[in-house]
Amino acid sequence: MIAGEGEPAEAKARLFAGSPADVVRLSPEEATDPKAYTGAALIFVASRDEALNQAAAAAARTSGAPLNVVDHPELSDFHTPGIVDRGQVVAAIGTGGAAPVLASLLRGEIEARIPPGAGEIVRLLGERRAAILAAFPDFAERRAFFRRCLMGPAARAAADGDMASAAARLDAALTENVPRQGRVSLIEAPAEADRLSLRALRTLSAADIVVVGDGAEEIITAHARRDVERWAEAAEDRLSAAALRGDLVAVLGRHIDRELGARLRADGVAVEILAPAPCP
Numbered sequence: 001m002i003a004g005e006g007e008p009a010e011a012k013a014r015l016f017a018g019s020p021a022d023v024v025r026l027s028p029e030e031a032t033d034p035k036a037y038t039g040a041a042l043i044f045v046a047s048r049d050e051a052l053n054q055a056a057a058a059a060a061r062t063s064g065a066p067l068n069v070v071d072h073p074e075l076s077d078f079h080t081p082g083i084v085d086r087g088q089v090v091a092a093i094g095t096g097g098a099a100p101v102l103a104s105l106l107r108g109e110i111e112a113r114i115p116p117g118a119g120e121i122v123r124l125l126g127e128r129r130a131a132i133l134a135a136f137p138d139f140a141e142r143r144a145f146f147r148r149c150l151m152g153p154a155a156r157a158a159a160d161g162d163m164a165s166a167a168a169r170l171d172a173a174l175t176e177n178v179p180r181q182g183r184v185s186l187i188e189a190p191a192e193a194d195r196l197s198l199r200a201l202r203t204l205s206a207a208d209i210v211v212v213g214d215g216a217e218e219i220i221t222a223h224a225r226r227d228v229e230r231w232a233e234a235a236e237d238r239l240s241a242a243a244l245r246g247d248l249v250a251v252l253g254r255h256i257d258r259e260l261g262a263r264l265r266a267d268g269v270a271v272e273i274l275a276p277a278p279c280p
């Protein structure tokens with residue numbers, strides 16, 4: 001049940017769009033009547049009228065159902081997190097009701113990092129789980145396969161709604177002997193962490209190996225996988241060997257050796273250089 005009117009109530013109604021819930025809307029007049037909440041499983045009181053919020057919360061309490069009063073954590077039994085919904089890929093960001101604006105900001109950042117077709121690709125991958133395990137018994141190779149699927153043509157087809165093509169591309173990838181595609185990414189760490197580009201963030205989250213340069217520890221801790229392999233220095237021979245065997249290597253630091261990139265390219269290594277956007 002959603003009690004109230006205006007944008008706060010509409011926002012809660014949108015939260016349940018597409019869900020199997022039976023949503024009952026209560027007008028401000030109905031919201032103060034305890035009998036209106038009979039049979040409720042979950043209650044939201046959402047209004048910019050503070051007197052109505054207080055009266056509706058008191059009436060709703062008589063039902064015994066869990067209650068959320070928008071922007072009033074002291075009156076609420078639970079809080080709703082910021083949600084990124086990509087079908088079978090769902091992320092939630094909560095602050096315990098203390099800073100909902102921060103949850104919204106973080107949701108925007110996470111939403112930008114999850115490909116639009118991720119949910120549909122995950123569904124297709126789930127249907128092929130046994131075949132994937134059989135085709136890629138080695139964990140590193142299996143992770144590389146998943147990465148290709150989530151960032152390649154199959155994901156783009158799913159994002160366009162062409163699920164037949166996405167499924168066909170996944171099935172082809174299971175039988176093709178595609179070598180792992182390694183790369184070295186030289187990432188210049190900005191003085192302000194929030195100036196790191198979206199591409200750099202995605203690169204860090206996908207990397208098999210990260211080289212921790214000066215001023216990079218905090219960024220790597222925040223954005224790289226917890227189990228990622230870490231190197232203390234960017235030795236050219238190690239970088240070349242890792243990329244040629246198929247690893248994704250991210251080298252992060254305040255100062256990037258662009259000549260190193262040129263030497264690696266001469267060795268046949270795929271290299272990209274990622275610099276932060278200039279400050280306006």
